[in-house]
Amino acid sequence: MGARARSGDVRGDLIAAVATAQGRGALAVVRMSGPGAAAAAARVLAPWPPVPRRATRVRVHACDAPAEPLDDALATHFPAPASFTGEDVVELSVHGGRYVAAAVLAALVEAGARPALPGEFTERAVRNGKLDLLQAEAVADLIDARSRAMHRAALRQLSGALSHRLGALRDALIEVEALIAYEVDFPEEDDGPQPRARAAAAAARVVAELDALLATLPRAELGRDGVTVVLAGAPNTGKSSLFNALAGDPRAIVSEVPGTTRDALEVLVDHSPWPLRLVDTAGLRASDDVVERLGIEVSARRLAMAHLVLVCAERDADLQRTCAEVAALSGAPRIAVRTKSDLRTDGRGRAAPADGEVEVLAPHTALAVVEVSAATGAGLDALRAAITDAMTAITPDPDEELPVVTRARQAAALRAARDEVVAFTHAWEAGELPAPVVGTHLRAAVHALDELLGGIDVDDVLDRVFRTFCVGK
Numbered sequence: 001m002g003a004r005a006r007s008g009d010v011r012g013d014l015i016a017a018v019a020t021a022q023g024r025g026a027l028a029v030v031r032m033s034g035p036g037a038a039a040a041a042a043r044v045l046a047p048w049p050p051v052p053r054r055a056t057r058v059r060v061h062a063c064d065a066p067a068e069p070l071d072d073a074l075a076t077h078f079p080a081p082a083s084f085t086g087e088d089v090v091e092l093s094v095h096g097g098r099y100v101a102a103a104v105l106a107a108l109v110e111a112g113a114r115p116a117l118p119g120e121f122t123e124r125a126v127r128n129g130k131l132d133l134l135q136a137e138a139v140a141d142l143i144d145a146r147s148r149a150m151h152r153a154a155l156r157q158l159s160g161a162l163s164h165r166l167g168a169l170r171d172a173l174i175e176v177e178a179l180i181a182y183e184v185d186f187p188e189e190d191d192g193p194q195p196r197a198r199a200a201a202a203a204a205r206v207v208a209e210l211d212a213l214l215a216t217l218p219r220a221e222l223g224r225d226g227v228t229v230v231l232a233g234a235p236n237t238g239k240s241s242l243f244n245a246l247a248g249d250p251r252a253i254v255s256e257v258p259g260t261t262r263d264a265l266e267v268l269v270d271h272s273p274w275p276l277r278l279v280d281t282a283g284l285r286a287s288d289d290v291v292e293r294l295g296i297e298v299s300a301r302r303l304a305m306a307h308l309v310l311v312c313a314e315r316d317a318d319l320q321r322t323c324a325e326v327a328a329l330s331g332a333p334r335i336a337v338r339t340k341s342d343l344r345t346d347g348r349g350r351a352a353p354a355d356g357e358v359e360v361l362a363p364h365t366a367l368a369v370v371e372v373s374a375a376t377g378a379g380l381d382a383l384r385a386a387i388t389d390a391m392t393a394i395t396p397d398p399d400e401e402l403p404v405v406t407r408a409r410q411a412a413a414l415r416a417a418r419d420e421v422v423a424f425t426h427a428w429e430a431g432e433l434p435a436p437v438v439g440t441h442l443r444a445a446v447h448a449l450d451e452l453l454g455g456i457d458v459d460d461v462l463d464r465v466f467r468t469f470c471v472g473k
Contacts, residue, residue, distance in 0.1 A: 016113035018101045019472035025096030032113050037088040040111040049077045051101045062107045070103045072449050086128030118154050119469025134163045147275035149223035153404040162403035170449045180439045184215025202265035203425045210418040220406040226268050226277035230302050233312035241374035243280035303330040308390050312337045312350035335386050342373040413452035420445035
């Protein structure tokens with residue numbers, strides 16, 4: 001099993017780890033799982049928790065120094081099989097900080113445990129039937145979630161929504177196998193042709209369900225990486241100030257000197273229905289400065305990958321001109337943003353146009369025109385609303401009823417299952433091969449779904465899943 005296999009099969013021994021992030025904090029959690037967890041914990045705790053699943057105040061000490069406490073903590077014992085891993089589990093809530101947690105972990109190791117590998121607690125939960133592999137991946141997705149969209153998707157998968165859906169598809173494939181067996185065992189029956197048509201129709205329904213699940217991949221990508229919103233415009237038009245205002249944090253350097261932003265800056269901002277990946281780019285202009293030209297080239301590449309562009313300028317003529325420049329670099333829809341509204345001087349809330357300046361943007365130039373002031377916050381809510389409206393038009397609508405495929409491993413297994421069912425359908429309808437031969441495609445599809453759910457104990461699959469987990473989970 002990858003790194004695990006090189007040190008031998010260590011399943012079923014006693015493991016311990018700090019389950020919270022390193023660093024200064026109020027509390028840290030140290031957990032231990034495996035046979036003998038209670039006996040090992042009793043060597044370093046006083047008193048031993050008398051009631052299972054109830055937190056008890058204890059003193060933690062080293063095995064050989066019971067008179068020298070390491071911490072005043074809370075201990076909870078979860079006897080097997082009523083625990084996260086399905087094994088005997090002891091969890092300690094100790095004071096936070098690097099030293100206390102490390103000292104308590106060292107005491108548990110001295111008592112007979114070994115340091116856990118990344119993801120080993122959750123792996124044991126899978127092996128002991130507490131979770132399936134998809135739910136285990138949802139645990140990692142929940143920990144890594146940086147937006148409401150990804151948080152919702154992870155919680156839904158952790159609840160078993162995707163597992164139940166795939167289990168139903170697996171059952172449907174087994175039913176098709178049963179229909180094939182009917183065709184083989186009872187070829188002379190009066191209703192013999194009916195099961196053959198039923199098998200083809202059932203396989204077609206499975207393919208449609210698999211296609212629907214695979215179609216959720218873009219939703220998972222948006223939930224994880226966000227809708228890319230690029231701020232573009234000439235230098236000194238307020239892009240960086242607007243970027244900071246939308247991000248809620250001064251990440252970009254704001255300066256009156258043209259060309260301050262030499263590279264693209266980006267930040268992920270939680271938003272509904274999808275998070276926003278805001279990208280602040282170098283000002284669009286001709287330049288003899290080598291470094292600035294490189295920044296402008298980066299801007300062009302970011303614009304080419306944008307889902308939405310905020311075109312920034314102070315005057316309508318500049319907006320019109322910059323929208324045209326952006327259109328040549330990106331096919332993404334645009335929102336025209338009149339910046340620095342707090343500096344308007346004509347009494348109408350807008351800058352007085354220069355001679356020959358176009359005051360009204362052509363309808364096809366942008367989805368909307370919004371006037372903002374990053375300094376005062378005026379217009380920011382209207383801009384966010386315009387961004388939300390644009391997102392609704394250019395991104396898929398989140399379907400809360402359909403579970404989301406979040407990982408490449410899941411997508412690969414679903415595609416493999418789909419290809420096998422399609423191959424079965426073609427061979428079955430052609431009728432040129434014996435039914436048992438054609439049925440091998442269905443068995444391969446079921447195998448792909450079993451591997452996806454973790455029903456098959458394939459060590460290299462488990463290693464790929466759990467190697468990215470944090471230690472202690």
